[in-house]
Amino acid sequence: MVYRSGAVNEKEIFERICKGDEKALEYLYQKYYRMMTKLVVTNSGTEEEARDIYQEALIVFWQKATSGNLVLTSKMSTYIYSICQNLWRKELDRKKRLSNEEKDAAVSLDTESEERERILARCIEQLGETCKKVLMYYYFEEMSMQDIAEKLGFANTDTAKTKKYKCKKKLDELVKAQYSEQDFLD
Structure with a gap:
């Protein structure tokens, strides 16, 4: 199956990812790349950090989806976006703690x-x-x-x-x- 923009519905992509279809994951990666990385870049992050956070979020998503325990109650993009938000928030907290530790030490x-x-x-x-x-x-x-x-x-x-x-x-x-x-x- 060839993935073309708009030619595939989200339910189908999700089902394929649940079955371990890496091509479907690649499609998802490309499709939401801009949206997900923009979240980090517009919140004090670099392009590289944005890419890392997005990749980490997709790994979390992939693991949950392929475990068979993930029931999506929202769009995939919304779910992945919230994972990105949480990961980036944790990273910002970590950076803040590190800079405070450095000032204190x-x-x-x-x-x-x-x-x-x-x-x-x-x-x-x-x-x-x-x-x-x-x-x-x-x-x-x-x-x-x-x-x-x-x-x-x-x-x-x-x-x-x-x-x-x-x-x-x-x-x-x-x-x-x-x-x-x-x-x-x-």
């Missing part, structure tokens, strides 16, 4: 100089094994909270976020206790 994980790296490495070594892993995964391997939660067997992403926050705080305290601020000022 005397020491940020800014490892531009070798000296800073050495000091941070020494302090990270003094943390517990779980804290070490959480911080390394998050800051150095740039893993998502979801991946960290799965890798370390946490109940969910909120547990991982809380653990990261506490570990970061502990690291900040260690650094402040053991080194003068002068070491961090170039």
